[in-house]
Amino acid sequence: MEDIGNLMHGFAVALTWKNTVFMFVGILLGVLIGVLPGLGGANGIAILLPLTFSMPPTSAIIMLSCIYWGALFGGAxxxxxxxxxGEPWSVATTFDGYPMAQKGRAGEALTAAFTSSFVGAFFAIVLITFLAPLVAKFALQFGPPEYFAIQFLTFASFVGMGREPPVKTIASMMIGFAxxxxxxxxxxxxxxxxYGLPTLLxxxxxxxxxxxxxxxxxxxLTMEEGLSFKGKSGRIDPKVVLKTWAELPxxxxxxxxxCVIGCWMGITPGGATPASFMSYGMARRFAKRKEKFGEGEIEGVVAPETAAHAAxxxxxxxxxxxxIPGSPTAAVLLGGLLIWGLQPGPLLFVEKKDFVWGLIASMYLGNIVGLLVVLTTVPWWASILRIPFAIIAPIIVVICAIGAYTVHNNMFDVVMMxxxxxxxxxxxxxxxxxAPFVLALVLGDMAETAFRQSMLVSGGNVGVFWSNWLVGSIVTLGIxxxxxxxxxALRERARGRPAGTGA
Amino acid sequence: MKSSLRRTFVAAGLTVAVAASFPALAAWEPTKPVEFIVPAGTGGGADQMARFIQGVVAKNNLMKQPLIVVNKSGGAGAEGFLEVKNAKGDPNKIIITLSNLFTTPLATGVPFNWKDLTPVAMLALDEFVLWVNAESPYKTPADYMAAIKAADNGKYKMAGTGSKQEDQIITVAIDKATGKKLTYVPFKGGGDVAVQLVGKHVDSSVNNPIEAVAHWRAGALRPLCVFDTQPMAYTAKVTATQAWGDIPTCKSQGLDVEYLMLRGIFMPSGVTQDQVDFYVDLFKKVRATPEWKKFTEDGAFKNTFMTGKEFADWAAAAEKHHKQLMQEAGFIAK
Amino acid sequence: MAEKNDASPGAVIQTRWMEVAVGLLIALLGLLAVVDSHRVGAAWAEDGPQSGYFPNIIGWILIACGLWVAFQQARRWRQDGAKVFVTLQDFKPVLAMVLPTIGYVILIGLIGIYVSSIIFIAGFMLFQGKYRWLPTLLISVSVPVALFVLFEIWFLVPLPKGPVEHLLGY
Incomplete structure (x- = not known):
């Protein structure tokens, strides 16, 4: 196959000594960026962009895209x-990742998160390698109604009856939408x-x-329960990585x-954040032990991380x-391409074969390097939990404040935080x-815009959501x-049994 | 690994220091990193230009202090403009503008005006081109106009960036020329707009050249005309058969609409002439680089450079023009 | 957590009061949404919903949910009398975190984030952690300095700065 030949050529391009070094630098920087909520991948890439002018474009884009991978890993x-x-797409990872850390299983949670990230990314790269032109055509099918359908599906798959009172779930969600x-x-x-306040613009x-x-x-909450993390893990076993790997299959x-959800959302492009929510919601729905979700299920870490990275x-x-960039980080990468005189678009794959296949090869290599780097640091990260609360708590507050400030470079955001x-x-x-609050805040604006664009296109006819097989099937699936x-629940009640426990 | 990275930074620092040891000509120079505010989101036209300038300045050591691009896109750019308005006398802040300098205060009623800022330089003007899908039957603006005129109001859909901004202003002007209403569908960015047109979810767009060029070259989009008084000055072939300069003006094709968008630099008010001169000089140097030449050629920008009073007069005229256009379109906030 | 029943009366915040207060606040938020939606137009125009259409619906649902929560609580006012949101004893450490955090945010606005961070971390370590001066000084200074290098020098992300940073030329 021609693609395989191209890919091998790409590996040859990417695997020079220099490029390997750039890869490591990129991954390390990316992890750092991912860890600190104040730095986004966009920051790192934008700031390093000027430094990369002295390199050939292929090396530069390899290093920059490795920052991107590093940030994806580090967010967890x-x-x-x-x-x-650390990054928007790792919100869903907190749902079960944090409870796991609380129970002294931070090492496991991190290993699961990193490994899943790798699996998701790998799946997506294989898809890009072999199906790029086909996938690009598919992405063109997406107009406003299809976008709305995707948002709706995300929403539908995440929302379910939780343990909390329904009225409070609805209130929380509506606050998010508002x-x-x-x-x-x-x-x-x-x-x-x-209300006339410039800060609210x-x-x-x-x-x-x-x-x-x-x-x-x-x-x-932790302060209320006394000055210590609950169930802080005393010792960190370096073998935790292998143990977790044994469990993951x-x-x-x-x-x-x-993987499928992630790729679908990345291409359409719903984005990594909705993908992680949708994947978490689906995992909970299909899990045997749904009631355990939110209390530290390893599956609840695997699902969002895989999807986020795939997306x-x-x-x-x-x-x-x-x-069209699927994320702000991708947007800055796009700017980089333009500065190097590379015009992203349908012809890039034809005219700049070296560059494209070098980049795709670097995706494989960058993710392998990234996985190795982050896995070796698992015990180190987990040991941060051993720092006494009286030291780590104010530092966390400082980092939160920086993170909030940098979103818009605005003090008001720190107050809001x-x-x-x-x-x-x-x-x-x-x-x-x-969780519904956050999901509504993520999706609210996008969904409303897509819905109203659809209405403009169709002249106010709601039937547009069933106007072709694609949008029709997504909406129907969502419902x-x-x-x-x-x-x-109705069926169970009809059979005279009580409805499922708590789920 | 970290040490090698640090070395890179140190090395970069050294080069800057060496460059700086030469006697400076300008009387004033920034003493700390200069914030380069973009009143739009990442990835858009203004953002691309700002980040490109940041790169050029860094690559050619045009300034001792680094230039830092900061996006403040809230409220259709109002966030960024208010920030500069409130930074009276701060010479370490500059802002790149697009048409929202004029349209946002009119459309939203947020209190700012270009007169609250100090004009530094006009870098270029961005063109607008009428695009249709290459598979559509319209070969000339006249074909498309005839189709619009023959159909019901709102049948043809125009995609554009944002609401009550440049793209919609042009759309309303086309409405006026044809006597029929186009349905205007706003999207977040110019890239999205072009892809929506390629995917045939809309019938036309008025994308800037740089936003649509990739799809044109790939044979997915077709330019009908440019909204300018004369054809673009670039004669190098972009596709197999056409150059930017081969696109006729809309006026010559019977669609009497003209619109150009400002890509200019402003500073806060209350700065000294020395400080303004430093930036004028800086951007002159930027414009002299070969990178700039290639950038403007790729994006088919109209290379007009203005400073001082000439630029201020231009801005005053542009503001008046926008006010009139927005009034006619009914976009002024009550 | 919320159902501790062992506190002495008077030294607690009761859950029922919090429930009602939060419910009413939610309703108020809904009201704000509804009022503004009518300003921008909340109808379904011929080309689809207007700006305020969805916010209006959301606002009404918020009002309904908020009032429902408050109403439910009012109905069970007697039964829930013993439910404790938080005891004063438990709440003190929370305040010991919340109040300094508020102070910290105000300080950031006045003297920049770096110096405020030194004060904030040092204060917390001294008064909450009962650390000695030396380790306190070491950590409270080194963390903001590291952040300064990372953000201002490496990544060129400008954070709020005050007179001290200006003296240093930033």
Missing amino acids: ITSVLFNIP LAAVGIDTVTGTLRMT QGFDFLIAVIGLFGLGEIF RYWATSLRS GTSALLPMLTLG VVFGVVGYVFKKLKYPL VILLWPMMV
Whole structure:
């Protein structure tokens, strides 16, 4: 096959000594960027971009894309250790990763997260290698109705009856939607709910809410329970990696499903963050022990991480073939391509074969290198939990503050972070679930925009959501998934048995 | 690994120090890193240009202090403009503008105006081109206009970036020229708009050249005309048969609409002339680099450079023009 | 967590009060959404929903949910009298975190993030951790300095700075 030949040629390009060094540097920087909520992949790439002018474009893009991989890996670390997602796509990882760390299984959670990330990315790269042109054509099928359908499906697959009171689940979700609507309305360009305050122009960023609700909220809760992390692990076993690996193959089904979800969301492009939520929701739905989700199930780490990484990787495909970046980081990479005189688009694969296949080869290599780097650091990361709370707590607050500030370079966001911290504390104690809040904040704006664009296109006709097989099947699937728990419950009741326990 | 990285940084630092030891001509120089504010999101046209300039400045050691690109896109760019407006007298802040300098205060009522800023330099003007899908039957603007006129209001869909901004202003102008209403569908970025058109989810777009060039070259999009008084100045072939310069003006094709977008640099008010001169000089140097030449050619920018009073006069005229256009379109916030 | 029943009366915040307060706040938030939605138009126009259409619906649902929570709690006012949101004893350490954090954020606005961080970390270590001066100084200074190098020098991310940083030329 011609592709294989090209790929081998790509490996030859990528595997020079110099490029391998750049790969390591990129991964390390990327992990650092991923760990600190204040630095996004976009920062790292944008700032290193000028430095990379002295290199040939292929080396430069290898190093820059390795920063991207590193950031994807690194985002999970603070989610697991401190309940603070380093990157938006690792929010869902906190749901089970953090409880695992609390129970002294931080090493396992990190290993599972890193390994799953690798599996997801690998799956996506194979897809890119062999199906790139086909996939690019598929991405073109997506207009506004299809986008909305995807958002709806994400939403449907995540929402289910939790243990919390339904009215509080709905309230929490609606608060998320309400906050998502603050700021400028993309469709008409009018300001909504800003009440004349210039600070509200930019709206509520999801990352600030998450840092406050999860990160600070958790610190407040920990304070209440005394000055120590619950069940802090005393010793870190370097063999934890192998032990976890022995356990992981059991979750092959979850893994595979998450890979598919991730790639689908990366290409369409729903993005890595919704992908992680959708994957987590699906994993919970199909799991045998659903009621354990949220209490430290390793499957609850595997699912979102696999999907996020698969999505993050496959999002590069529409960027390269169509010039539409699937994430802000990809957008900056795109800027880099332009500066080197590389025009992303359908012709890139034809005109710049060396570059494209070098990049694809570096994806394989970068992820392998990345996995090795992060796995060797697992015991080291896990040992951070041994630092006394009186030292680590203020440092976490400082890092949260930096993270909140850098989202918009705005002090108001830091203030909001503290408000969200208090809200997180109160909500947790009053049993308002936080996950629907966050999901609504992520999806609210995108979903509303897509819906209204669809209405503009169709002249206000809701039938547009069943106007072709693609959008029709996604929407129908979403409705089925949304109603499934209710149907099951009804059937069970009809048989005279009590409805499923708590799930 | 970290040490090798640090070495790179030290090396970079040294080069800057060496470059700086030569006597400087300008009386004033930035004493700390300069924030380069982009009142738009990452990946858009303004962002690409800002990051490109950041790269050129760093690569050619044009400035002692680094240039840091900061995106402040909230409220259709109002966030970035307000920041500069409130940074009176701060010479370490510059902002790159697009048309939202004029449209955002009019459309949202957020209180700022270009007069709250100090004009530094116009770098270039960005062109707008009317695009249709290459598989559509329209070969000339006249074909497309005839189809719009023959159909019902709102049948033809125009995709564009943002709402009540340049793309929609042009769309309204086309409405006026044809007497029929186009359905305007706003998207977040120019790249998205081009892909929506390639995927045939809309009928046309008014993308900037740089946003659509890849799809044009791939044979997926077709340019009909450019919204300018004369054809673009670039004669090198972009596709097998056509150059940017081969695209006729819309006016010559019977669609009397003109629009150009400012890509310019502003500073906060209350800065000294020395400080303005430093940046004027800096951007002159940027524009003299071969990288800039290639960048403007790829993006088919209109290379007009203006500073001082000339630029201020241009901005005043542009503001008036936008006010009139927005008034006619009914986009002014009450 | 919320159902501890062993506290002496008077020294607790009762869950029922919190429930009602949060419920009413949620309703208020909903009201804000509804009011503004009507300003921008909350109808379904011929080309689809207007700016305020969805926020309006969301607002009404919020009002309904908030009032429902408050109402439910009011109905069970007597039964829930013993439920404790937090005892004063447990709440003190929470305040010991919340109040300094608020102070820290105010300080950031005044003197920049780096110096505030030194004060904040040092204060917490001294008063909460009962550390000696030396380790306190070591950690509280080294962390912000490391962050400074990382953000301002390496990644060129400008964070809020105050007079001390200006003196150093930043």
